[in-house]
Amino acid sequence: xxxxxxxxxxxxxxxxxxxxxxxxxxxxxxxxxxxxxxxxxxxxxxxxxxxxxxxxxxxxxxxxxxxxx
Amino acid sequence: xxxxxxxxxxxxxxxxxxxxxxxxxxxxxxxxxxxxxxxxxxxxxxxxxxxxxxxxxxxxxxxxxxxxxxxxxxxxxxxxxxxxxxxxxxxxxxxxxxxxxxxxxxxxxxxxxxxxxxxxxxxxxxxxxxxxxxxxxxxxxxxxxxxxxxxxxxxxxxxxxxxxxxxxxxxxxxxxxxxxxxxxxxxxxxxxxxxxxxxxxxxxxxxxxxxxxxxxxxxxxxxxxxxxxxxxxxxxxxxxxxxxxxxxxxxxxxxxxxxxxxxxxxxxxxxxxxxxxxxxxxxxxxxxxxxxxxxxxxxxxxxxxxxxxxxxxxx
Numbered sequence: 094x095x096x097x098x099x100x101x102x103x104x105x106x107x108x109x110x111x112x113x114x115x116x117x118x119x120x121x122x123x124x125x126x127x128x129x130x131x132x133x134x135x136x137x138x139x140x141x142x143x144x145x146x147x148x149x150x151x152x153x154x155x156x157x158x159x160x161x162x
Numbered sequence: 163x164x165x166x167x168x169x170x171x172x173x174x175x176x177x178x179x180x181x182x183x184x185x186x187x188x189x190x191x192x193x194x195x196x197x198x199x200x201x202x203x204x205x206x207x208x209x210x211x212x213x214x215x216x217x218x219x220x221x222x223x224x225x226x227x228x229x230x231x232x233x234x235x236x237x238x239x240x241x242x243x244x245x246x247x248x249x250x251x252x253x254x255x256x257x258x259x260x261x262x263x264x265x266x267x268x269x270x271x272x273x274x275x276x277x278x279x280x281x282x283x284x285x286x287x288x289x290x291x292x293x294x295x296x297x298x299x300x301x302x303x304x305x306x307x308x309x310x311x312x313x314x315x316x317x318x319x320x321x322x323x324x325x326x327x328x329x330x331x332x333x334x335x336x337x338x339x340x341x342x343x344x345x346x347x348x349x350x351x352x353x354x355x356x357x358x359x360x361x362x363x364x365x366x367x368x369x370x371x372x373x374x375x376x377x378x379x380x381x382x383x384x385x386x387x388x389x390x391x392x393x394x395x396x397x398x399x400x401x402x403x404x405x406x407x408x409x410x411x412x413x414x415x416x417x418x419x420x421x422x423x424x425x426x427x428x429x430x431x432x433x434x435x436x437x438x439x440x441x442x443x444x445x446x447x448x449x450x451x452x453x454x455x456x457x458x459x460x461x462x463x464x465x466x467x468x469x470x471x472x473x474x475x476x477x
Contacts, residue, residue, distance in 0.1 A: 127365065
């Protein structure tokens, strides 16, 4: 299994990860499924999607803290 | 994974209900959930004049977008908190959204109109930044709604927010707050506008997915003053639980609202007989001078001291 490029937003931190599925990717990075969205281009991926070596992925954290308006 | 509705490739999975939707079907599902909650909890009527509390983040913009699509008369209000570049960027997102949708956005600038910013509330006796900021927001959104004749204030509180708040209130046994927690806060004073939370059963991930699928450009970065906030710690814990028990956050919140809340004494702020008007600003309060006026005094003192220190260093 080859490495794929992953960018974690909004920090734009770049990681190279080898994972077979979206679920495996998040597990490997120690990220909770309910707290992140994984995108390939503009497409949101479900946890079961199989990943390919040349995939370029973005991870968007969805949790915000502090006070709400 | 296939879309529950059309069987095409799914994009957004709803683990707690074992459903999934493609990008084309997801917005309809999301808005149907919002409408169902509005109807079930009698949050809004179509003749209500709604003021949406807008931060430039995913929840408030998703809420505003969904309410307008569902046919509600909803204007927005953005509060300029003065948190450096973060406030500037979130203001731009709120303004850009309002402009692109042709919607009305009211704005209040704390520094220009009240002489202080949220960072001025740090290191005062006003408490932690998020609780002080929350108090300022509640005051300002209510004041503007009341002054401009809005019948309801709608906020983007989601399932994760509400479950985290509940968890915090249980950890500290804040019975007053527990009694007040719910999707609707009725008006108990002529100047206290009704408040509703139409997204309270939708997860934070679901509102983010709605914003992305609908092309809503929201601020991704976290408020710099929220670093280390208890709410983030509680959310992390609840998401760890959700990982192995999908639906745990939902069960925790909904179980409390159905079974637990009735047995908790209602908070004092909701007892109409005790509410009076602040002698300085006229807004509802339980004391002679309201919390906001006291907090603003301390914020202005801090701002003046900071300005004097800068002037002194130039001499």
